[in-house]
Amino acid sequence: MKRESHHAYALFSLGLLAAAGAAWTAAIGWLWFRQEHLLFEPVPLPGGERLVPDEDVHEHTVQVPGAALSVAQLRRPAPRGVVFFLHGNSGNLRDCLVDLDAFREANFDLVAMDYRGYGKSSGHIASEEQLRADVRAVWNHFAGQYTGQRIVIAGQSLGTGLAAGLSAELGTAGQPPHLTLLVSAYSSMRALGEELYPWVPGRVLRYPLHTVEHVGKLQGPLVLIHGDCDELIGIHHSRALATALPTAQLHCLEGAGHGDVHRHPSFRKAVAGALACL
Numbered sequence: 043m044k045r046e047s048h049h050a051y052a053l054f055s056l057g058l059l060a061a062a063g064a065a066w067t068a069a070i071g072w073l074w075f076r077q078e079h080l081l082f083e084p085v086p087l088p089g090g091e092r093l094v095p096d097e098d099v100h101e102h103t104v105q106v107p108g109a110a111l112s113v114a115q116l117r118r119p120a121p122r123g124v125v126f127f128l129h130g131n132s133g134n135l136r137d138c139l140v141d142l143d144a145f146r147e148a149n150f151d152l153v154a155m156d157y158r159g160y161g162k163s164s165g166h167i168a169s170e171e172q173l174r175a176d177v178r179a180v181w182n183h184f185a186g187q188y189t190g191q192r193i194v195i196a197g198q199s200l201g202t203g204l205a206a207g208l209s210a211e212l213g214t215a216g217q218p219p220h221l222t223l224l225v226s227a228y229s230s231m232r233a234l235g236e237e238l239y240p241w242v243p244g245r246v247l248r249y250p251l252h253t254v255e256h257v258g259k260l261q262g263p264l265v266l267i268h269g270d271c272d273e274l275i276g277i278h279h280s281r282a283l284a285t286a287l288p289t290a291q292l293h294c295l296e297g298a299g300h301g302d303v304h305r306h307p308s309f310r311k312a313v314a315g316a317l318a319c320l
Contacts, residue, residue: 078167081200081231081249083132084160087112093161094139098146104183106176109158109165113180116142116152123192123220123320124151126181126208128201130226134161144310148317150194155180170249177204178211192320193219199275199300202227203251206260213261220320222260223313225267226303228275229254229282237276257286264290265316267309269298291316 087093093101093114102113114135125145129138135156145152157173158165167173181195195212197205202224209222228234231251257264264287268280277294284290293312295303303309 077248081131082157082159082167084157085132085134086159087134087136087161089162091162093136096139096142099139099142102183103162104155104180106165106179109163109176111158111164111176111180112156112160112162113183114139114152114154115184116145118146118149118151120149121151121188121191122149123194124153124184124188125194125196125223125317126184126205127152127154128177128197128204128208129154129156130199130201136161141304141310144313145317148314150192150317151188153180153184170251173249174204174207177208181208192221194221194223194317194320195219196223196225197227198225198304199228200251203231203253203256206253206256207251209262210256210259213259218261220262221316222257222262222264223267223316224253224264224280224283225309226269226272226275226300227253227266227280227283229279234275234279254283254286257283257290260287265312266290266292267295267303267312268292269295269300269303269306271297272300272303274300 093099096116098117100115100117102115104111104113112135127138129135135154138154142152155177156163158167158176195205195209197203205224206222209219212218228251230253231249232247235247264283266280266283268277270277280292284292293308295306295308295312298306298309
């Protein structure tokens with residue numbers, strides 16, 4: 043009787059393990075195919091609405107394979123250069139255009155794009171390669187306007203990995219930007235994912251976005267801005283990037299989190315100081 047009970051318990055345990063394994067496999071499969079919905083949180087906008095009422099902000103559309111991308115351009119009468127800005131994973135361009143006076147005071151144009159599905163941009167993000175190709179296409183569309191002027195490639199949160207990649211690519215092509223500016227950066231999306239979801243194998247992530255690898259290849263100066271209370275991307279990520287490029291400047295904003303970093307007075311001071319040095 044005891045032997046039969048032990049056998050039944052063993053079968054029951056194996057059944058539980060099999061069920062748990064099947065559930066884990068199903069969850070991993072769901073993450074593989076649905077991760078765009080987890081990584082990207084776009085907020086669409088009606089095509090007929092202006093992004094902002096500012097008369098010096100002009101709207102453009104850049105055609106890419108399978109989509110039309112919405113782009114905003116702050117244009118100064120005689121700018122010193124341009125900041126090409128890549129925003130985070132949520133919202134749209136309207137959220138990025140709330141405080142443009144820092145760029146006006148520094149006499150810099152600003153070019154910012156919405157990724158596929160964000161704001162007025164059509165299409166859907168399907169891969170990291172596509173995302174990077176879109177970023178290159180938008181930059182190439184405007185680059186000719188700023189020949190001989192100061193070029194800043196900037197990104198915040200999700201956009202930092204894309205910005206670092208573009209800066210490294212421009213450097214390889216013999217046209218390094220005068221400054222790369224990364225706000226609330228991650229060393230890689232894979233590393234961040236392992237911190238937030240340790241039960242998920244890193245190979246499941248189809249958007250590894252290895253920022254640290256690109257930072258190590260930068261040929262120009264790098265400025266990092268990070269809140270020391272960032273609850274999503276810890277400041278140790280920016281410290282890892284600063285280690286990869288020892289000449290980098292890291293501004294630690296005391297008391298700043300992830301979503302409010304750009305509202306801190308010290309943030310505007312750090313950006314203005316970086317642009318003034320160019």
